[in-house]
Every structure is written in C-alpha cells, then in structure tokens.
Amino acid sequence: MTLLSMLIALIVERLAVRGRGWQLVTYLQPYLRFCSSGSVGSIRQQPYFLFVGWLLPAVVIALLIYSVQFWLFQLVLNTVVLLLCIGSWHYRQQYKQFLNACQRDDEQAAFLCMHQMRQAQGAPELTYGPQLIWLNFRYYAAVLFWYALLGAFGAVAYACLRQLAEPMTYQHSSDLPAEDTAAVADAAAPEVETPAVAADSAPVSAGWRLFADDLLHWADWLPVRLFGLGLALVGDFSRTSAVLLQHAGAMQMSAPQLLTELSQAAEPVPEELLNSREAAVSAVALAKRNVLFFLALVAVLTLSGWLS
Numbered sequence: 001m002t003l004l005s006m007l008i009a010l011i012v013e014r015l016a017v018r019g020r021g022w023q024l025v026t027y028l029q030p031y032l033r034f035c036s037s038g039s040v041g042s043i044r045q046q047p048y049f050l051f052v053g054w055l056l057p058a059v060v061i062a063l064l065i066y067s068v069q070f071w072l073f074q075l076v077l078n079t080v081v082l083l084l085c086i087g088s089w090h091y092r093q094q095y096k097q098f099l100n101a102c103q104r105d106d107e108q109a110a111f112l113c114m115h116q117m118r119q120a121q122g123a124p125e126l127t128y129g130p131q132l133i134w135l136n137f138r139y140y141a142a143v144l145f146w147y148a149l150l151g152a153f154g155a156v157a158y159a160c161l162r163q164l165a166e167p168m169t170y171q172h173s174s175d176l177p178a179e180d181t182a183a184v185a186d187a188a189a190p191e192v193e194t195p196a197v198a199a200d201s202a203p204v205s206a207g208w209r210l211f212a213d214d215l216l217h218w219a220d221w222l223p224v225r226l227f228g229l230g231l232a233l234v235g236d237f238s239r240t241s242a243v244l245l246q247h248a249g250a251m252q253m254s255a256p257q258l259l260t261e262l263s264q265a266a267e268p269v270p271e272e273l274l275n276s277r278e279a280a281v282s283a284v285a286l287a288k289r290n291v292l293f294f295l296a297l298v299a300v301l302t303l304s305g306w307l308s
C-alpha cells in the first residue's frame with residue numbers, strides 16, 4: 001500500500017491537484033492561530049508545548065487511518081494525506097513564472113521569481129539549480145522518505161515541521177497568491193509578491209521557526225544522504241559519490257550546503273551558467289530522475305517484504 005499511495009499521490013499531484021486547498025499550510029495556519037490564542041491557556045508557557053503542538057496533527061491523522069479497517073479507505077486516506085504533504089502549488093506557480101521570464105531573457109524578473117521562492121521557503125540563497133533541487137527535496141523526497149519509513153505519521157510530522165520553518169506559513173491566508181488565476185494568467189511580469197509576516201505574529205513565528213529549524217537539521221540528515229546516493233546513481237557517479245563519502249559522517253553540515261555540493265557534482269554546470277534557465281531546468285530534471293530512483297527503491301523493498 002505504501003508504494004501504491006506514493007504513485008497515486010505523485011500522479012494526481014502532477015495532473016490534477018490545484019489550489020491552496022491541497023496545500024498543508026492552508027490547514028496548518030488556523031491550527032497555529034489556535035495554538036497561539038488564549039484558548040489553550042497557560043499551557044503555552046510549558047517547555048513541551050511546541051513539541052506536542054508539532055506532533056499532535058500527525059498523531060491524530062495516524063490514529064484516524066489506523067481506526068479505519070477497510071483497506072480501500074485506508075488507501076484513499078493515505079493518498080489524500082500524502083497529497084497534502086507534497087502539495088506545492090504556490091511554488092509551481094512561481095517556477096512557471098521563472099521559466100516564462102527566462103524565455104523572454106528577462107533576468108530581473110527571473111531573479112525576482114527565485115527571490116520570492118527563497119523568501120517564502122526561508123531557504124538560504126543558492127544558485128538556481130541547487131535552489132530548485134532543495135525545494136524538490138523538501139516537498140517530495142524527504143516527505144516520501146518519512147512516509148515510507150513511518151507511514152502517514154512520518155509524512156505529516158515532517159511536513160508540519162517543514163511548514164513551521166517557512167515564513168510563508170505565518171502569512172494570513174488572504175495574503176497568499178490566488179490559486180488558479182495566477183497559473184493561468186500570463187506570467188510576463190511576476191505579480192505574486194511574498195507578503196511580509198504580520199507584526200503581531202512575529203513572536204509566535206520566531207518561536208516555532210527556531211524550534212522547527214533545530215529539528216529539521218536532524219530530520220534531514222539521513223534523507224539528504226539517501227537523496228545524494230540517488231543523485232550519484234542518476235548523475236555523475238564518481239564525482240557525486242566522492243562528495244557523499246567525504247561528508248557522510250558530517251553531523252553539523254547543513255542539508256542545503258551538502259545538497260548543493262552533491263547536485264553540482266552530479267551534473268556540473270559552468271560557473272557562468274549557474275544562474276541560468278538551462279541550469280534550473282537541468283536541476284529539475286535531475287531531481288525528477290532522483291524521485292523515480294527512490295520509487296524504484298521502495299518497489300524493491302516492497303517486493304522483498306521490507307515494506308508493506
């Protein structure tokens with residue numbers, strides 16, 4: 001069922017999913033507002049509050065799926081949960097606008113689109129290729145890894161942690177880009193701005209983001225190395241495997257930094273083309289091949305009985 005849920009979710013997300021309704025952040029925002037309100041009382045001051053608040057949605061979802069005995073309903077619930085966890089329509093819109101700007105040779109508009117993605121994700125400033133590979137890792141590869149390992153609980157727990165680390169999560173829902181109109185409209189001049197985080201939510205977002213950033217370093221540690229192994233197999237094996245072995249035991253090295261070195265080794269790009277459309281498209285193709293490798297790995301593990 002694990003492999004089947006993954007395949008269905010990725011196909012549906014690619015072909016049919018549209019709008020904010022299929023993004024986890026849409027449902028996490030009201031939950032965070034509730035956790036930040038006076039309704040929870042003095043429990044907000046407890047040291048374990050952030051940890052419990054982070055895991056509670058994953059526990060509830062896991063119990064709900066576990067309580068359903070019919071396999072078909074379980075498959076549907078798992079697929080829907082996985083769709084929400086990998087939903088990234090906001091970034092898809094901005095990527096399309098980025099490609100549109102590159103096709104017009106509008107470097108300023110292309111840079112603006114990439115800058116908006118960095119701001120919304122709270123990601124470090126990387127060149128175009130590694131930036132998109134990092135986004136693919138956070139929304140696809142890492143979620144699929146934790147789903148394969150811990151089921152819906154793992155996927156929701158990681159996706160919630162990812163969203164807690166993103167500045168976009170703390171924007172008001174009404175400030176987020178329109179769901180379908182921006183994708184259909186001509187992206188000649190990118191109009192999707194990344195709004196500033198509301199002033200009254202700054203203390204709340206700071207606490208959640210600090211908590212999430214600390215945990216994400218360890219939540220990404222193993223998946224990013226498995227992702228690197230995939231990059232070695234679908235890219236330049238000798239160069240990528242050398243980088244992977246060099247940093248295999250680096251406990252403090254950040255995941256974006258490691259992924260940048262791995263992606264540049266897997267598919268080297270001349271320095272003058274690092275911030276070009278060609279580098280971005282090549283990186284996305286590399287990341288897609290890597291996801292296919294991961295699915296093949298899950299299929300092998302499923303057939304061998306390691307996964308159900």
